[in-house]
Every structure is written in C-alpha cells, then in structure tokens.
Amino acid sequence: MAFFRPGVSREAEVRHHADQEVGKSFGELLEKARGAEHELRRTQASRAGAAELRAAGLAFDRALTDALRAAEAAQRAAFGVKAYDDRIRRRKGVATPEGARWTAEVNKLRTLREENRLTGIARVPRPFAPAR
Template identity: 45%
Template sequence: MGLGKQDRTKAREELAHDQERAERLPELLRSVAEAERALDEARERGALVEEVHEQGVRLDTALTEAMRAAYARERVLVGVGGYTDRIRRRKRLARPEIKQATQVAEHLLTVREAHRLHGIQQAPRSVV
C-alpha cells in the first residue's frame, strides 16, 4: 500500500522544518552553556532570588530549544521515510550515527527534567 501524494508532501515539509531546526543545534548548545554559566554566577555571588529564578528559567528555555533541535537532527538523519513508515524509522534508529544523535537528545531531555525538578529557584509570589 503506497502513500498518497499529500502524505509525501507533508513528510517533505516536516523534514525541511526539522533540517532548519537541526542546523541551529550547535548555536543552541552554546546558549545552554552560556545560560548555565549565568545561573552558576548568579548563585555564587548570592544574587536575589528573583534573578536566580530568572536565570533558571532562561536555562530551562535554552535546554528545551536545544533538546528539540537534537530530536529534529535525529529525524533528519532517519530521513523522509521515517515520517511515514514506522518500520523504516525503527530500522534506521539502529544505525550508529543515529543512535549517537538520539543519545544527545535524550541527555538534553534528562538534564532539562532534572533542572526543572531541582534547579529552578522558586521566586516568592508578589502580593497585590
């Protein structure tokens, strides 16, 4: 059973979108490192809770964007067929270069989740 023209077109569009996102991965990883440094510096100098919270949210945002780009890179490496054929996707995921991309994405996901659980300083609510 073949795919319709509309399905193939949609898969190509998704691949193009993922390629754009994946190309930004190095830049986004630099943003993560910068946000981590800024958060560490704020903590070390005893910054106000609000600033530490703000830096924590900034790191969360950077981690989220980098993680999304890493998963987009994985999908790009799998190829257009992976968007429409789950068997092809599973077979391609076993390739070493794709496994490495998956590990990067999963590591970013794990770091982000740990940061969300333990790394974002709660800011006091303002009373209005």
C-alpha cells in the same frame, strides 16, 4: 512482474526538509544553553536573591528547550525521509550510528532539562495575603 513500492508522501518530504533546517542551528543553540548554564552557576555561586536565581533558571530552561527542539529535529532528519511515514523505518533509523548519536543527545538534553526544572529554578515566595 512489478512490485508496488509506495513513494514518500509530499508531507514527509516537507517535514524532512524543515527538520534539516532546524537541525542546522543545533550547535548555536547548544552554545547559548551552555552560556545560560554558566550564568545560572555564576548566579548560584554569588548567592543572589531568589528572583535573580529564578530568572537565571528560567533562561537556562528556555535555552535548553530550544536546543532540545533542534536536536529532536536533527534526530528525525537523521532517521531519513521514509521514517516520517513508517514506524519500522523510524526504529531502523535509531539503529544507525548517526541515529543513535542523536537519540543519545536528545535523551541527555531531556534529562538535563528535567533536572533543571526540578532543582535549578528557584521558587520565589509569594507575599503573605491575609484571609478575608
């Protein structure tokens, strides 16, 4: 008696390999985010103008977003190729040590990005325009 086991779709294999490639750049992107954060903190400490603070905050946000995308790709790749087609495999992937590590990293980066978006990006006041 033969049991039917569905194979992995070609699309899942392609996405898995793409996520593996993107995930390899995580360390480099995380270092860029650390550098952008250092620059933001230095700008805040020097009591720079609102425009400079905003530029540094936005640069940090872009660096965090890039690092977050790489971490999410590495997380999906850590779950395995079957997790792209099956939600139960995804849930099982989170329970593995590597999957849990990447999930924690993704959550940490999301929290840091949201904190930066709420408090780290300075608002630049608009010039006053009289009503017509």
